[in-house]
Amino acid sequence: MTWSETQPLLSQACWDTLYMVGWSTLIAVVGGLPLGILLVLTDRGGLLQNVFANRVIGQIVNVARSMPFIILMVALMTFTRWITGTTIGREAAIVPLAIGAIPFFARLVETAVREVDGGLVEAVQSMGGNTWTVVRKVLVPESLPSLISSTTTTIVALIGYSAMAGTVGAGGLGDIAIRYGYQRFETELMWITVAILAVVISVIQFAGDYAARSLHRRGGRFGAAPRLRLLKPEEPPTADVGKVA
Amino acid sequence: MTFPSVPGHTHAHVLDSDGNPVITTSGLTKIYGADRSRGREVTALDGVDLHVREGEVYGVIGQSGAGKSSLIRCVNLLERPTAGTVTVAGQDLTALAGRGPRAGKELRQARSRIGMVFQHFNLLSSRTVQDNVELPLEILGRSGKERSRKAFELLDLVGLADKAKAYPAQLSGGQKQRVGIARALAGDPKVLLSDEATSALDPETTRSVLQLLRDLNRQLGLTVLLITHEMDVVKSICDSAALMEQGRIVESGTVSELLATPGSELASALFPVGGEATDADRTVVDVTFQGEAATQPVISQLSRTYNIDISILGAAIDTVGGLQVGRMRIELPGRYEDNVVPIGFLREQGLRIDVLGQEPVLLKEGARP
DSSP: OOHHHHHHHHHHHHHHHHHHHHHHHHHHHHHHHHHHHHHHHTSTTSTTOOHHHHHHHHHHHHHHHHSOHHHHHHHTHHHHHHHHSOSSSHHHHHHHHHHHHHHHHHHHHHHHHHTSOHHHHHHHHHTTOOHHHIIIIIIHHHHHHHHHHHHHHHHHHHHHHHGGGGGGTOOOHHHHIIIIIITTOOHHHHHHHHHHHHHHHHHHHHHHHHHHHHHHHHHOOOTTHHHHGGGSTTSOOOTTOSOOO | OOOOOOOOOOOTTOOOTTOOEEEEEEEEEEEETTTSSSSOOEEEEEEEEEEEETTOEEEEEEOTTSSHHHHHHHHTTSSOOSEEEEEETTEEHHHHSOSSSSOOHHHHHHHHTEEEEOTTOOOOTTSOHHHHHHHHHHHTTOOHHHHHHHHHHHHHHTTOGGGTTSOGGGSOHHHHHHHHHHHHTTTOOSEEEEESTTTTSOHHHHHHHHHHHHHHHHHHOOEEEEEESOHHHHHHHOSEEEEEETTEEEEEEEHHHHHTSTTOHHHHHHSOOOOOOSSTTEEEEEEEEEGGGGGSOHHHHHHHHHTOOOEEEEEEEEEETTEEEEEEEEEEESOGGGGHHHHHHHHHTTOEEEETTSOOSSOSSOSOO
């Protein structure tokens, strides 16, 4: 194949990949963020402690996460048709991609939100804040750098999943690599798609890291830092660091 | 129970024993693990009665695990007490609590009128100093203009007006605690709770933060309830103090009441004086003076009246909670039985007398009736 033949093929594939990954990331964030926060809040000792709800949500997330994407895609076909009216094409691929990514992102959110120092939650409660205030003013802003990193990880994972979307005729870079590169022995084309994927992933990872780091710099240390801060020389550790049980 | 009269001392901030109570807890009990069927129960608070009067700085001191943290968290109901009541500024907070684990609207409004500062400052690292101070005002739903005006006013009050745009990570520990204090004052509270506010700070910073709390107490008439494990904190700013052990208050009272109470552990810890008996056949007596009693020539009167030789083993004068206090450890010849009359003479002078190795007249119990 000549470049004039492959060029439109590749640019269409690029666009398809970004389209699918973009929409499914958006849906995954919108769905996974509240789910992840809910996993923290309903846990034992959480602000909305509800062990039953926590188990149910946790179980759904676990099952959905352990499902291989290609199977999820087939299993969800009826649902996909109900949502988009079809089971083939880009729009049809977005549904399983988003549904596969929601629990993935929710777990990452859960980990990020758990890192927030409980003392900050207590401080907002002592000011008269309710649970919603705690979520808005503390949990989300304080874990924002971690949430951005989690989003980056999710985007990269979705680019990986989207390679399988070719099986439902959704196109994309992965589909080109398999159909042209593998099945038609167009090795150069395969390497080109691999290179494009590598560049796209690097750019996304770099942008994500940059955003997370610039927030970190502004806000200083996160996570375990409040405890470690005690070890700094100008603040000698005290005998009474722990709370009374 | 009566106390030896203390000749009018010069302390400017004397509180009358029946001042208006601002914080009252009665029978406050907190048992952790009580709601679960299995697992061990831990009694953190065991029937605590606390009376904090308007405008005073009240210190609760105790070791780790004594229940101080639970106590201060029960005062604004961050912890739900298992039993007992908490009244702050005439409002029974335990009645507002409702049933579920979540705080209802009334309780949240009551909390917003109680400021709280924390050992680890608990500032939001994602917000600037100014935005941290504005946070309680955002929760109260104040307008942006009013919030920033109030924040600048408070930052000026704590001496950090130039740090408004800095992030907490750029501040020193002492500066962070000043921001914490400014934030706690944003809702114009009458009461400030201080949870080990200086325990993560070095001695010099501790002094300046305590001084700030003292100034705020005087200028704003702010009532401060603080918990600490450092005797120096009580010594430098408290009007009243309570000693906590194993979830109970074992001693409490104004500093001058405590210093006048024979056998008070708190008084001895607040103001230790050294010196050992030189011989087994001698009586060692600790004499505590307050205010004008310190100027009376009691020791030479004692020596002349009973014709005995007195050796001084140790002596010091210090300021405790704004009171001039003198303490002296003296040695009288002969055993306690031989010295009952001279010791009685000292007691008559209105001094607090502790005879070493003898049971104090009053056993440990609240200094207040």
